[in-house]
Amino acid sequence: MKPVERYEAVIGLEVHAQLSTQTKLFCGCATQFGAKPNSNTCPVCLGLPGALPVLNRQAVEFAMRAAMATHCSFVTPKAAPHKSLFARKNYFYPDLPKGYQISQFDQPLAVNGSIAVQFDEATRKIGITRIHMEEDAGKLLHDSLGQDADKSLIDFNRSGVPLIEIVSEPELRTPEEAAAYCRKWRQLVRYLQICDGNLEQGSMRCDANVSVRPRGEKKLYTKTEIKNLNSFRHIQKALAYEIDRQITCYEQGEAVVQETRLWDADQEVTRPMRSKEEAHDYRYFAEPDLLDLQLTSEWIAAVKQVIPELPDDKLERFRQEYALSTYDALFLTQDQQCADYFEAAAAALSADKGEKERFKEIANWMMGDFTKALKDYAGSFATTKVTPKHLASLVELIATEAISGKIAKSVFAEMFQSGQTPEKIVTAKGLQQLSDEKQLRQIVEKVIDAHPKEVQQFQEGRDKLFGFFVGQVMRASQGQANPRLVNELLRAVLSK
Numbered sequence: 001m002k003p004v005e006r007y008e009a010v011i012g013l014e015v016h017a018q019l020s021t022q023t024k025l026f027c028g029c030a031t032q033f034g035a036k037p038n039s040n041t042c043p044v045c046l047g048l049p050g051a052l053p054v055l056n057r058q059a060v061e062f063a064m065r066a067a068m069a070t071h072c073s074f075v076t077p078k079a080a081p082h083k084s085l086f087a088r089k090n091y092f093y094p095d096l097p098k099g100y101q102i103s104q105f106d107q108p109l110a111v112n113g114s115i116a117v118q119f120d121e122a123t124r125k126i127g128i129t130r131i132h133m134e135e136d137a138g139k140l141l142h143d144s145l146g147q148d149a150d151k152s153l154i155d156f157n158r159s160g161v162p163l164i165e166i167v168s169e170p171e172l173r174t175p176e177e178a179a180a181y182c183r184k185w186r187q188l189v190r191y192l193q194i195c196d197g198n199l200e201q202g203s204m205r206c207d208a209n210v211s212v213r214p215r216g217e218k219k220l221y222t223k224t225e226i227k228n229l230n231s232f233r234h235i236q237k238a239l240a241y242e243i244d245r246q247i248t249c250y251e252q253g254e255a256v257v258q259e260t261r262l263w264d265a266d267q268e269v270t271r272p273m274r275s276k277e278e279a280h281d282y283r284y285f286a287e288p289d290l291l292d293l294q295l296t297s298e299w300i301a302a303v304k305q306v307i308p309e310l311p312d313d314k315l316e317r318f319r320q321e322y323a324l325s326t327y328d329a330l331f332l333t334q335d336q337q338c339a340d341y342f343e344a345a346a347a348a349l350s351a352d353k354g355e356k357e358r359f360k361e362i363a364n365w366m367m368g369d370f371t372k373a374l375k376d377y378a379g380s381f382a383t384t385k386v387t388p389k390h391l392a393s394l395v396e397l398i399a400t401e402a403i404s405g406k407i408a409k410s411v412f413a414e415m416f417q418s419g420q421t422p423e424k425i426v427t428a429k430g431l432q433q434l435s436d437e438k439q440l441r442q443i444v445e446k447v448i449d450a451h452p453k454e455v456q457q458f459q460e461g462r463d464k465l466f467g468f469f470v471g472q473v474m475r476a477s478q479g480q481a482n483p484r485l486v487n488e489l490l491r492a493v494l495s496k
Contacts, residue, residue: 115188
């Protein structure tokens with residue numbers, strides 16, 4: 001047995017999601033990304049003496065949505081029901097202007113939830129230990145600065161931006177599972193409209209805690225924390241490297257040191273950053289400038305009313321209502337915009353006994369040509385010129401044999417660029433499918449007469465030549481012949 005097969009990884013993730021509020025967690029400064037450095041600041045988020053924080057109600061409601069969507073409880077062991085407490089987390093770092101971070105410790109917003117994640121063909125629930133709120137720190141800029149290349153600059157625009165930190169149970173076992181878990185959270189926060197899930201801009205970030213142990217053992221071994229994971233690919237690569245590194249340590253008789261490590265994406269290695277702190281190192285104590293956070297029953301009920309249909313529920317409904325496969329439904333519900341587009345297109349179909357087949361055709365277009373075009377032109381289902389009604393019309397033109405599937409591809413390409421209706425494009429370019437049996441028979445007979453050698457070979461048993469005749473007829477009709485009729489007529493003529 002190889003060394004790696006003798007061990008299993010134990011992975012827990014801390015996902016930080018920046019809440020999409022207009023203002024910061026404890027002040028009225030704007031939260032938009034990309035503003036001029038240090039322009040969105042005030043005495044509160046800069047930590048100036050005498051400045052007092054005021055809690056952002058919308059940020060609390062966004063955090064409550066995440067908790068409700070993952071079946072968390074608002075009852076924590078050390079607090080009264082529906083009560084949580086903000087605390088000061090004390091540490092010194094240049095991007096932390098106050099010298100402490102307002103966060104939550106032993107009385108977080110919510111605890112004991114779960115989220116269903118699909119791993120390959122199976123779906124498994126991963127436990128959520130806690131969801132708590134906190135303010136973000138500023139941002140250190142280490143890029144080359146010309147004559148000041150040996151210095152770092154600080155942008156405090158991000159200081160005070162509201163975050164939720166979602167701490168998972170250590171129930172993930174592979175880098176692939178960890179990436180799937182993070183993808184699920186990005187999908188969920190987008191559905192809830194509480195975070196844009198943009199890893200590249202830092203509005204969603206992930207820290208990973210990982211250890212390895214001999215297979216079959218239950219106790220936990222020494223863990224390390226990995227930071228700077230700003231893409232799903234980096235999450236997988238960093239965890240794979242760190243798991244191999246820890247296994248090598250144990251195989252060589254070395255101890256794994258509990259520490260925080262940084263992922264170096266250029267070298268694809270983890271590097272020591274600092275020794276891993278314990279909770280007591282932060283000297284937590286209750287934030288004296290904020291009241292306890294009390295969630296009333298009325299407030300909880302009101303927030304529950306605005307939670308939309310969640311991805312898992314939508315997935316099951318798409319399977320039942322539209323007779324879609326799990327694969328198709330997973331694709332269509334991966335994103336709220338995609339799901340909304342599909343439903344609008346499906347609703348635009350005319351009532352017909354073949355409606356379910358047309359639902360499948362809409363899904364096929366969205367998963368195939370449509371997605372490729374969006375990727376090529378950096379578009380989205382929310383911004384495309386092809387309206388849901390236009391896509392439904394295109395599907396119906398194919399279903400009623402007004403145009404062929406091959407012609408439909410060129411029609412779609414024109415729709416994507418111009419935004420015109422498929423009917424207008426078909427009429428303007430004379431692309432209507434030729435379904436007149438008399439006209440088609442004349443074309444078929446001309447093709448047969450022009451290829452006596454191939455006809456003889458076909459009649460002697462070379463059945464594969466049938467495709468040759470179909471191609472010749474389609475070419476002669478400039479691609480407009482009805483394929484079904486072409487096949488029927490060719491078989492009738494060739495059989496004589």
